[in-house]
Amino acid sequence: xxxxxxxxxxxxxxxxxxxxxxxxxxxxxxxxxxxxxxxxxxxxxxxxxxxxxxxxxxxxxxxxxxxxxxxxxxxxxxxxxxxxxxxxxxxxxxxxxxxxxxxxxxxxxxxxxxxxxxxxxxxxxxxxxxxxxxxxxxxxxxxxxxxxxxxxxxxxxxxxxxxxxxxxxxxxxxxxxx
Amino acid sequence: xxxxxxxxxxxxxxxxxxxxxxxxxxxxxxxxxxxxxxxxxxxxxxxxxxxxxxxxxxxxxxxxxxxxxxxxxxxxxxxxxxxxxxxxxxxxxxxxxxxxxxxxxxxxxxxxxxxxxxxxxxxxxxxxxxxxxxxxxxxxxxxxxxxxxxxxxxxxxxxxxxxxxxxxxxxxxxxxxxxxxxxxxxxxxxxxxxxxxxxxxxxxxxxxxxxxxxxxxxxxxxxxxxxxxxxxxxxxxxxxxxxxxxxxxxxxxxxxxxxxxxxxxxxxxx
Numbered sequence: 465x466x467x468x469x470x471x472x473x474x475x476x477x478x479x480x481x482x483x484x485x486x487x488x489x490x491x492x493x494x495x496x497x498x499x500x501x502x503x504x505x506x507x508x509x510x511x512x513x514x515x516x517x518x519x520x521x522x523x524x525x526x527x528x529x530x531x532x533x534x535x536x537x538x539x540x541x542x543x544x545x546x547x548x549x550x551x552x553x554x555x556x557x558x559x560x561x562x563x564x565x566x567x568x569x570x571x572x573x574x575x576x577x578x579x580x581x582x583x584x585x586x587x588x589x590x591x592x593x594x595x596x597x598x599x600x601x602x603x604x605x606x607x608x609x610x611x612x613x614x615x616x617x618x619x620x621x622x623x624x625x626x627x628x629x630x631x632x633x634x635x636x637x638x639x640x641x642x
Numbered sequence: 643x644x645x646x647x648x649x650x651x652x653x654x655x656x657x658x659x660x661x662x663x664x665x666x667x668x669x670x671x672x673x674x675x676x677x678x679x680x681x682x683x684x685x686x687x688x689x690x691x692x693x694x695x696x697x698x699x700x701x702x703x704x705x706x707x708x709x710x711x712x713x714x715x716x717x718x719x720x721x722x723x724x725x726x727x728x729x730x731x732x733x734x735x736x737x738x739x740x741x742x743x744x745x746x747x748x749x750x751x752x753x754x755x756x757x758x759x760x761x762x763x764x765x766x767x768x769x770x771x772x773x774x775x776x777x778x779x780x781x782x783x784x785x786x787x788x789x790x791x792x793x794x795x796x797x798x799x800x801x802x803x804x805x806x807x808x809x810x811x812x813x814x815x816x817x818x819x820x821x822x823x824x825x826x827x828x829x830x831x832x833x834x835x836x837x838x839x840x841x842x843x844x845x846x847x848x849x850x851x852x853x854x855x856x857x858x859x860x861x862x863x864x865x866x867x868x869x870x871x872x873x874x875x876x877x878x879x880x881x882x883x884x885x886x887x888x889x890x891x892x893x894x895x896x897x898x899x900x901x902x903x904x905x906x907x908x909x910x911x912x
Contacts, residue, residue, distance in 0.1 A: 473680050480673040489666045498667035505669060509676045535805050543810045543898075554663040576648065576656045577663070584660070590807075599654065600661030627653070635647065 473513075480509050483526060486601060487533045493596040494537035494589045496550025504540055508533040527603070527610035534611070538589050549585045583633035591626035598623055756787030756800060764788050768797040770825035770891050773911040780806055780819060780907065791824055798824040812881040812898045819897040819907075825890055844901070846884070848893075848908045853886025855901045884908055 487508060492501035512532050519528055541550075554577065565573065584592055597603045597611060608623075609616040648656065764786050765772045774783065783801035791798050803819035805811055811818055844855045884895040884904040893911065895904055 473677055476680070477673040477677050480676050484669045484672040485666075488669045488672070489664075492664065492666050498665065501667045502669050502672070505667075506672060506675050506679070509672065510679050513676070513680055532805075535807060538807050539805075539810045542808055553665045554660060555665050556663070573656070573659065576652070577660050580653070580656050580660050595657060596661065599657035600664070631647070631653070 476513055479525065483529055484509075486526065487529060489601065490530050490533045490593070490596065491537045493552070493592055493600065494534060494550075495541055496552045496585070500540065501537070504537045505533060508536045511536065524607065524610065527607045530597075530611040531613055534593055541589065552581060552585050554581060579634055580630070583630050586633055587626075587629065591629050594619075594622050594626040595630065756789030756798075759786050759788045761786050761801070764799050768799050770797065770823070771889065772799050772823060773888070773891070773893070774801060775821070775895075775907050775910045776912045777907050777910040779808065783821070796824050798822060810898045812896070819895070821896075822894040823891055825892070846886070846901070846905060848884070848886040848905065849888060851887050853884060853908075855904065856880075856883045856885070857901060858882075 484505060487505040488501050491504035491508070492498060495501050495504060508529070512529055515532070519525070556574070584595070587595075594608070594612065597608045603611060605619050606616060608619045612619070612622065614622065759767070761772070761774060761783060768788060780803055784804045785802040787800040787802070789798045789800065790796065799822070801819075801821035801823075802817055803809075803821075804817050806818040809818040841856060841858045844857075846853045846855045880896055881898050882896065882901075882904065884893075884901075886893050886908060888911070893908070895908060897904060897907070899907070
């Protein structure tokens with residue numbers, strides 16, 4: 465970190481390697497396409513490098529980086545003329561978890577995933593991001609506050625609001641089906 | 643078919659499940675791509691010049707293209723090609739048939755040195771009433787500079803909003819939002835703009851006062867001293883800009899937003 469601040473690009477490349485997965489995942493949650501997400505991650509790392517002098521020594525790098533990634537991703541989506549939904553998709557044929565489940569339970573789990581995913585696609589980026597930080601990437605509350613740029617006390621209320629909106633979107637879909 | 647709403651636990655488990663299965667990209671060579679980009683010359687960020695009073699006065703070598711354009715604007719003979727047609731207190735707007743795009747090395751430079759101050763300090767010390775947007779989506783400016791107009795006669799306050807959700811960081815300004823304010827005399831020209839064919843300029847009214855909205859192709863923005871000379875190092879391209887006067891103070895809001903959004907932000911200046 466210190467070496468990167470002093471302009472050592474090789475040291476910075478190590479940071480990129482360490483955080484590229486979480487950066488690209490975060491971008492993907494917002495943009496919904498893998499290609500855009502990789503572009504966003506790349507842009508964010510370049511921006512972060514030039515902003516290192518504004519980075520507080522001793523502060524954790526990851527949430528600071530994620531803030532740049534998320535902002536970059538949201539801006540890109542808006543600049544591209546935002547569509548109301550994103551094309552987030554899941555890889556369904558993962559054997560791991562489902563092998564232990566009965567066919568009925570497996571079908572139920574699949575149905576629930578589809579229901580949740582469909583609501584996630586229609587959510588505001590900001591809400592989707594809060595949910596992703598907590599449930600997909602399992603960030604701590606402190607890290608979430610830093611990554612979202614909000615006070616620590618605000619994280620819980622943001623999260624519960626996002627969950628409430630997710631449920632509303634899911635119920636809307638449920639009624640639609642019925 | 644009716645569905646029972648999921649319990650809290652079921653919903654959380656499903657979210658974790660979805661999170662594990664998302665078709666995330668798997669970048670592998672990102673470090674190489676980033677390193678290659680860091681080796682390229684960095685696009686100029688003109689407001690960096692504001693940070694260091696010493697550096698701000700170092701002459702900057704403009705490319706021939708920019709020099710040619712500056713000459714076009716500065717020389718009375720050549721001005722026939724670029725006609726002055728709109729004016730606000732301290733600002734004149736020229737229309738030119740075309741603007742050559744200056745190369746990246748020559749682009750954005752600021753003219754005046756500015757001292758980094760707080761908004762409160764700016765309000766206490768400036769020679770006019772400083773206003774700032776109270777729009778909650780912008781919040782407080784990230785940086786505030788107090789500088790002097792090129793002729794040294796007026797304070798110029800610059801508010802910098804580096805990055806705001808929903809407002810793309812402009813290629814021209816390098817930040818999401820820039821606000822400039824100064825109180826100029828009606829008969830002087832401190833700042834000038836050159837707009838070409840791809841730039842639209844519309845009359846607007848902000849809180850009952852006259853203003854202009856400049857949109858489309860980036861336009862040139864620069865400063866002139868008392869003798870009317872263009873400072874070459876001050877030429878830079880600017881994106882969408884709202885210009886207006888309020889109580890004798892000229893305001894300029896530069897941000898890649900729509901006209902309506904710019905007018906909405908302008909109406910929140912207090």
